[in-house]
Structures are given as structure tokens and as C-alpha cells.
Amino acid sequence: xxxxxxxxxxxxxxxxxxxxxxxxxxxxxxxxxxxxxxxxxxxxxxxxxxxxxxxxxxxxxxxxxxxxxxxxxxxxxxxxxxxxxxxxxxxxxxxxxxxxxxxxxxxxxxxxxxxxxxxxxxxxxxxxxxxxxxxxxxxxxxxxxxxxxxxxxxxxxxxxxxxxxx
Amino acid sequence: xxxxxxxxxxxxxxxxxxxxxxxxxxxxxxxxxxxxxxxxxxxxxxxxxxxxxxxxxxxxxxxxxxxxxxxxxxxxxxxxxxxxxxxxxxxxxxxxxxxxxxxxxxxxxxxxxxxxxxxxxxxxxxxxxxxxxxxxxxxxxxxxxxxxxxxxxxxxxxxxxxxxxx
Numbered sequence: 001x002x003x004x005x006x007x008x009x010x011x012x013x014x015x016x017x018x019x020x021x022x023x024x025x026x027x028x029x030x031x032x033x034x035x036x037x038x039x040x041x042x043x044x045x046x047x048x049x050x051x052x053x054x055x056x057x058x059x060x061x062x063x064x065x066x067x068x069x070x071x072x073x074x075x076x077x078x079x080x081x082x083x084x085x086x087x088x089x090x091x092x093x094x095x096x097x098x099x100x101x102x103x104x105x106x107x108x109x110x111x112x113x114x115x116x117x118x119x120x121x122x123x124x125x126x127x128x129x130x131x132x133x134x135x136x137x138x139x140x141x142x143x144x145x146x147x148x149x150x151x152x153x154x155x156x157x158x159x160x161x162x163x164x165x166x
Numbered sequence: 167x168x169x170x171x172x173x174x175x176x177x178x179x180x181x182x183x184x185x186x187x188x189x190x191x192x193x194x195x196x197x198x199x200x201x202x203x204x205x206x207x208x209x210x211x212x213x214x215x216x217x218x219x220x221x222x223x224x225x226x227x228x229x230x231x232x233x234x235x236x237x238x239x240x241x242x243x244x245x246x247x248x249x250x251x252x253x254x255x256x257x258x259x260x261x262x263x264x265x266x267x268x269x270x271x272x273x274x275x276x277x278x279x280x281x282x283x284x285x286x287x288x289x290x291x292x293x294x295x296x297x298x299x300x301x302x303x304x305x306x307x308x309x310x311x312x313x314x315x316x317x318x319x320x321x322x323x324x325x326x327x328x329x330x331x332x
Contacts, residue, residue, distance in 0.1 A: 012227060022304070027274050064267060090317070099228040101231030101310060151208040159209070162213050
């Protein structure tokens with residue numbers, strides 16, 4: 001059941017501090033087939049519809065080299081989400097769980113992360129599959145999926161450090 | 167080679183728009199063994215040192231249920247990073263690539279994402295392995311790793327939609 005910003009039975013909302021510890025800039029916009037939260041998928045699929053990630057200036061230059069990666073991590077701002085829930089009821093059945101144990105969009109900092117399959121790049125447009133966000137979602141960042149990325153810079157001392165005995 | 171905020175040969179910086187499209191709240195602080203960028207690992211390892219993620223009030227309640235997951239996604243704010251580079255030289259050798267094709271901390275919105283192994287939760291402290299950030303890094307979010315998470319709410323229409331023929 002999709003939340004339309006109501007607080008459900010059993011859920012707990014808090015009075016959060018003002019969100020002014022750091023500021024974000026929207027660097028683009030994501031175009032998807034989903035214009036309603038009632039239709040969007042729960043989780044994107046690698047064979048899902050092709051979505052278009054539009055990158056704004058002055059950031060288009062920063063796409064250079066992204067075409068080398070098959071899978072990219074997409075960060076975006078879940079602009080319609082409430083931010084004050086600490087306990088939530090995904091099924092709206094009175095059973096609640098903590099927000100950090102869910103991938104719900106309603107969170108103190110509503111940042112969505114997805115791993116998408118790169119289809120191709122056309123100028124400022126990055127075409128991908130695997131997203132599940134609404135049409136018009138503000139873009140925050142793009143980076144290669146960690147699983148397919150090897151740092152170009154040399155290793156540092158911390159790379160070889162392991163845990164002490166527990 | 168670790169950046170100490172210099173702009174290197176071949177790199178391109180832009181005049182970014184002010185970062186006031188959305189605001190973040192720091193919901194905790196991450197305690198790691200690394201106090202200098204010269205020592206931190208390039209990428210966290212699942213057998214790395216145990217790090218302590220401290221969650222602030224009023225968000226501690228939201229940890230309920232997180233103990234059910236072995237791997238968690240950690241989002242944090244790379245508070246020491248410059249935000250204006252679109253082309254970067256990871257080896258400081260004049261060869262440059264776009265910021266979005268790198269997992270460098272210097273990005274328009276310096277948000278770090280890691281997948282960490284949950285060790286245990288002690289009140290407001292989440293003990294994990296696999297991080298690579300500096301001691302004192304501000305926490306933005308915690309959620310179950312997508313690979314180990316099944317939505318509790320029922321599927322929606324969009325879940326079964328596949329791509330049109332290309």
C-alpha cells in the first residue's frame with residue numbers, strides 16, 4: 001500500500017531538527033514512465049523500462065568516462081516523502097518496524113539509491129534500466145557501481161588493515 | 167594520491183550553483199580508526215576494522231529491526247570534499263576523467279555510500295565492518311542492503327513492467 005503522506009496506526013512520528021546541516025544541489029532530473037506512486041514499482045528491475053536521466057549544466061562534462069561502466073549507482077532526492085517517521089507500517093496493518101530497517105522513501109534524509117544498467121549516453125542524457133522512481137525526481141549523483149569499479153589511484157595503508165580479534 | 171583540496175594539472179572546476187535545493191540533517195556520527203585522508207582505505211573491506219556508527223536522538227527508535235539484516239547500506243556526508251570539480255586526475259598525472267565516472271569524494275553532492283557488514287547493535291551504536299570513511303564523518307542514513315531486502319508491502323503494477331523493444 002502506497003503512503004500518501006498519512007501517518008498510519010502504530011506509526012511513530014518525531015519532531016525532527018531543521019534540515020540545515022548541509023545543502024544539496026539538484027544536478028539533473030530523472031524521466032520515468034511513472035507519474036503516480038500508485039503505479040511505480042517497489043524495486044527497479046534490470047529488464048525494466050528505459051528511463052532517461054537528464055544531467056544539467058555545468059555538470060555534463062563530468063559524464064566523461066561513465067560509458068565504460070555497465071552498472072551505475074544513481075542517487076536521487078525523494079522529494080515527496082515525509083521525513084519525521086521513526087516507526088512505519090509498510091502493510092498498513094498495525095505491525096511496525098524502524099525506518100532504518102526498511103527501504104521506504106520516508107526517512108530523515110530521503111535519498112534514494114539504485115543500481116541501474118547503463119543502456120547508452122546521448123549528450124546530457126543517460127539512458128538506463130532498473131530505476132523505480134517517479135517521473136521528475138531530482139538527481140543528486142551518478143557513480144560507477146562499486147562492484148565494477150577499481151580505484152585508479154594507488155592503494156593506501158588503510159586498505160590492508162583488518163579487524164582486531166573480537 | 168590523496169587530494170588535500172588542490173586543483174591538479176588538467177582538472178576542471180566549475181562555478182556551481184548554490185547548494186540550496188534541499189537540506190540535510192546529520193542523524194549521527196561515524197567513528198573509525200582513520201583520522202587522516204592519508205591513512206584511510208580506498209575501499210572498505212568486509213574483514214576491515216570494526217567501526218561504530220552513532221545514531222543521534224530522535225532517530226534511535228528507527229533502528230528497530232535492523233538487526234535482522236547482515237549487510238546494511240550506509241550513507242554519509244563527505245564533509246571535507248570540494249564540490250566544484252567536473253574533471254579529475256586520480257593519479258595526479260595529468261590524465262583526467264569525469265567526476266561521475268569515479269567514486270572520488272569530490273562531487274557536486276558529496277554523499278558517500280558503503281555496504282557494511284553488521285556486527286551488532288548496542289543501543290544507539292551500530293557496529294559494522296567495511297567502511298572507509300574518516301573518523302567523525304556525519305551520518306545521513308542507514309538501510310538494509312538492497313540485495314538482502316524484500317519489500318514488506320505488496321507489489322505494484324510497475325513491478326512487472328519490462329522494456330519496449332529497442
